[in-house]
Amino acid sequence: MAQATHRRGLGFYLLAGFFALFVIFLYGPMLVIFILSFQGPTGGLTFPLRGVSTHWFGDLWTSTRYGDLGGAFRRSMILGAMSLLITAVVCLFAGLAFRKRFIGAGPLFYLAITSLVVPGILLGLGISQLFQLLGFRLNWWLSGLGAHLSWTLPFGLLIMFAVLNRFDSSWEEAARDAGATPSQTLRYVTVPILFPGLIAVALFGFTLSYDEMPRSLLTVGGKNTLPIEISNMTTNVTTPALYAIGTVTSVISFAVIAAAFACIALIQKRRARAKRGA
Amino acid sequence: MSDASRIDISGVTKLYGPVKAVNNVDLVIEGGSYCCMIGPSGCGKTTLLRMIAGHEAPSSGRIAIGGQDVTHSRTGSRGTALMFQNYALFPHLSLTDNVAFSLRVKGEATEPRRAKAREMLDRVQLSHLADRLPSELSGGQQQRVALARALITNPKVLLLDEPLSALDEFLRLRMRVELKRLQNELGITFIHVTHTQPEAIALADQVVVMDHGLIEQAASPREIYNHPHSPYVARFMGGQNVLAGKVESISGDAATVTTADGHRHDLPSAPGVTPGAEIRFSVRRDRIHILPEAPARNGLTGKVINTEYQGTFVKVALDTGTREEFIIYMPDEAWFARPISVGETIHATWEPAASHHLKGTNNSAGTPLED
């Protein structure tokens, strides 16, 4: 690019400084609660640190003050895993379908977009009232899962559109031309080529579900998910245990993101290694 | 072999909504021949090719390969193999696995199919790259892989969708030679879609010129070039000037035609025309001579608007008062002996044998449409 020949002016450094401030703004507070979650047993919600300990992490396990955190965590993980699987599979096929014209494509797309922009709690209200009207009990693994899917599927669909933008449908035609059946085409060509993109869709499926709160609130029935438990804690827990649970759940989120990126990187590396003719 | 790979297309139409992409086409392609389909974008040539391959189903009509009706048989089971314009090599598979793909879906075991694939890669001189991915290959190499992948199915008919369009000029000429050699070697039918005239002329046994979903002319390259069916074919294939005039008199098959500017022309063969009819005829650009004075017949007068040196000849464009430029290909010695400058008025003439009556009525400009 011709730009590369210009020297970096004052503008660059001003903008770089602004960007750095923004990144600090984005990550700084989180960093502070990670540090504060290691408060000593007598420490409070703010600095200074009174010793360094893992007391509050232990407190999460042992104390009964924080409700059913273990159960909430387990439910959130199961919901996340189910959302991951359903989002990846449903969005893959829906994305493939949207490449062709079909009746109802427009309304369905707008319904998905509506689901993104409507306040989550309102959709939760609708789902919970619908279940009650039909005489079904609210359950985290049914109404709760449905509420999560109303959030993860539209996102997954949009990612899938972006992924399919770079997918050449003549690959599928070439497979058919070589005599492949539709299921062979899917297994040997479509899915392998789309795989890195599918990991991204799955990542969205998991993390959006794992962190979802407003839609879950009215739909999970008697058993809470982790974000609901944490949001309850914000109003009635005044110890660093709040930060400890924050650290734990953020570490899990980051681990999932890292695992997803590592998967994508691994696939690309494997393809690159094949390139070198190893 | 040759009968097994003969293609009969009868009454084939393809509708996209109300648009007739292919309009009631009849065509016979002899087994073992090299057929080039040519025409501007949107003329229906690719649709016709894809219907032969089975990627599109005809709205009506019948397609037979080797005498067997394949109109509704499955893609990949009709003895055709398609080479895609962008090659469509699977980006996640090595060259070997790309070439072995059709054997894999037929359930052949890994080792034997890879061995066959490597053999095929050897045939296109790429065995040394067998474990690479397509993205690491040059355009020309990718094309040879696509060829290998198509040929491993032992097709009766190889279909090529603008196979050379993604290559640079140098590679294009080299691959052109290679395609022709391959076709001779295999003895199967090649159907090659292109929009480049020299490619069609150089490769084909049979050239099929299409426009608006119709076949304008299907004949040998020499026939197409020397005896174009319509003004459209003459203009599209190039090398011809198209003139229009009124038939003044006939004698036998020969006719005398007067153009709007009053020049008289002899057409040695124009069967079926009647005096007074408006007809068009073509004149080979390389059969025209320059005269110092206006000729009595078979010539015209015009103002030079452009001259272009082409190496072995000079292209001189005349404005003759019609909307169409009149082009003369002058041998370079003749031009350098007496250079002509833009703005000069010159007189041109030709033997009656260089004139050819255009029977067809398609008078469109024939310049390839831009995509």
Place this chain on the structure above:
Amino acid sequence: MSRSSGRSSPLTPYLQVAPLALIMLAMVGIPLITVLLLSFWQSDGISIYPEFTWANYQQVLTSPVTLTLFLNTLKYAGLTLIATLLIGFTCSYFLVFHVRNLKWQIGLFLLCTIPFWTSNVIRMVSWIPFLGREGVFNQALISAGVIDQPLDILLYSDFAVVLTYIHLFTLFMIVPIFNSMAKINPNLIEAARDAGASGWQILWTVIVPLSRTGIALGAIFVVTLVMGDFFVVRVMSGGQSASVVSAMKNQIDQLFYPEAAAMAVLLIVVVLLMVSAILRIVDIRSELAK
């Protein structure tokens, strides 16, 4: 040419899209209709009767609280929109036009987007040790000698609410603007510079107009997110402020479902009006198709 796949059955797309369609209908379409129905039904605070009434709307529309709530919510949305737009545009501009190395550009972009995949609740909570009376901010200001007394307006105030919104939602502005800007052909900027345009002129006449799709998309995200929130308002204002949805949440907690539903319908109407106003300025669909 045509993308039709020829041989595959015309039923294929319907089968492929059926799971999505079923889930979206069951979990979005029908629930929204339920909310609409609910807003016309009667309740006595204990149970709901499916009998038609305008009372819920009457109550919502005549209550002076409603207007206050909407104005308060719009104030939050407006302030957040301006701040996120300025930050988002500047950061995207920096990433696209000043970071020349593609690896760095993608890396820094991801750095901005990673918090999206973590919990909003935690990200909000993380401001508490920062902004409180004894918080990092006040401590820093006091030790720097700027103030003697800790500032009370930092936490549990409108300031805290808007700050949290900016923190949570700026990346919804960065992602679409970055995408629009990344599509701008660098030759256009060179052409503008060749024509003698100054840096500011290039910004205003080339970059801003060509980023408008991203700006509009980002604005839609930010406005709908702020207007749909109840949790940040409730916690970060310390219960002193309310927005439409937080008031709705209170009604739900008190089991006044039909009133809440009427409020919700009103909110959706306002949000849709705002979104269509944005769409009127920028035709996102035709721009995205480019």
